[in-house]
Amino acid sequence: MVTKEEVLKIAKLASLEIDESELEEATAGMSEIIEFANKINEAAEFNFGAEADVPDDALVNAIRADEVVESFTNEEILKNCKTARDGFFYIAKSGRKI
Amino acid sequence: MVIYMKYELVAGLETHIELSTKTKLFCGCTTEFGGEQNAHCCPICIGLPGTLPKINGAAIDYTIMAGLATNCEISLYSRMDRKNYVYPDLPKAYQVSQFDFPLCKNGFIELSSGKKIRINRIHLEEDAGKLVHKNGDVYVDYNRGCIPLIEVVTEPDFRSADEILEYIEKLRLTIKNIGVSDCKMQEGSMRCDVNISVRPFGAEKFGTRTEIKNMNSITFIGKAIEYEYARQCELLDEGGKVVQETLHYIESENITTSARDKEDAQDYRYFPEPDIVPIVTTAKRVEELRQSLPENPFVRMVRFESDYGIAAEDAKIIVRYKLIADFFEDSVKNIKSPRNAANLIISSLFRRMPTETEKEDFSYRIDAAHFNELLTLLDEGKLSANQAKTLFEKMLDENKSPHAYLTEADLTAPDDGEIEKLCRDAVDNNQKSVEDYKAGKDKALQVLVGYVMKATKGKCDGALVKETILKMIS
């Protein structure tokens, strides 16, 4: 089980704002995800990789053509970065105040 | 020097080569070099959560082609894995790479000595972003992030710096030739990590190795290896121990220094990349790619010698630059003496392109058809070698046909009657040379032949002139 405190801590680390009204739902949702991961662990071990193990209907080769699409602008790319500077992502020398 | 006789160098190489696809490995952002920082980026290549990467088919093909060109087996089943490490040049805190199912394995590159350097694997991965350090702060540019790279990993088969340098040069030419990378070391699109250890001659067991990272100049790689080899020999000889570590080579001081060690103790926690489904290739597709490869430059070199009769040295220099080698072949169609083409290319054309890059890109404007016309005139004996060279220089200036510079009279070779008459003049006007020749001075004949050649501006066949004169005086 995931506790509300853990959810708040993770939200803080991920810079997500979660208010009291959302906390309940987020905690339940996260618990569900962890449960699902446990379920996968219970499944019979699948030997990834060996050629013989690729089932006929396995999803393979989701391949993209080598065609240029427009990139985001520098402003858009840095829009959600709290510490952008001069068009770069910026990391201050440890201890220095930004 | 004595201690170096005691220890044998054992080295292996990892070479990172940036592929020349138009787009990045997992998104459609351009791979163009330069430009404004963080302007060739999108949510996928800056690793925002919730994005779904999709692999570039050309990057897979290029990796397979690199494998085929280096005698590798191609894996019909391959997949991408996550290599986890936290560093600002990796926005996702992992690099998508390949771990236990690389696209290519078990290849080799043969050195001129006949020794085969085994290639353990070639795998596909994404490049990291670029860090700019200023006053202790770090500025990050992700334009280079997610550009496809291949890593070519050898077995520890090298026993000398020379072997390593020859291998790098061969690998560079081979990969550049198939067009999957420009392999520009100075721009960082080809970089090498060298693993080095030493052991007493005759010993089976390898010594402890160090790794020198991220070198992109042949000269410095050579110096770094020599330095590190000497350092380890001296250390062992003084009873010391080599410590396994990552080193950086400081070019300006010719020393290696221990790098802030982010790898050795590190567990990368590789696991299959869940966002990218496995890559399954068919033998048929591999064969198609094999057929699409241009001739290997080293095979081409041997063919140039045998098919065109050009000197080994000349063939070697010409095949080094694929576009120039193509130009050579286009120009010598139906030419009796392709040697003339090789001579003019090396003596005149190369001088117009002093740098390696200029020769590799061969952007010089000269039509193979025009060059072929010049070579035909040479074949027909209508021009002397010197005249051809002068004419070729003019053609290089203006990219015109040689006929643009020649009048009808220039090209009319004297007929046999005229040659006979000129030879007679030569003999009459140079009695001293005739006597010298008769007295056994073979060289004197040259004066007589030269007289005729000068009178005809080199437009007649030297052998015929010689024969005619000999008949007259003997």
Ligand SMILES: [Zn+2]
């Ligand atoms: Zn992108």
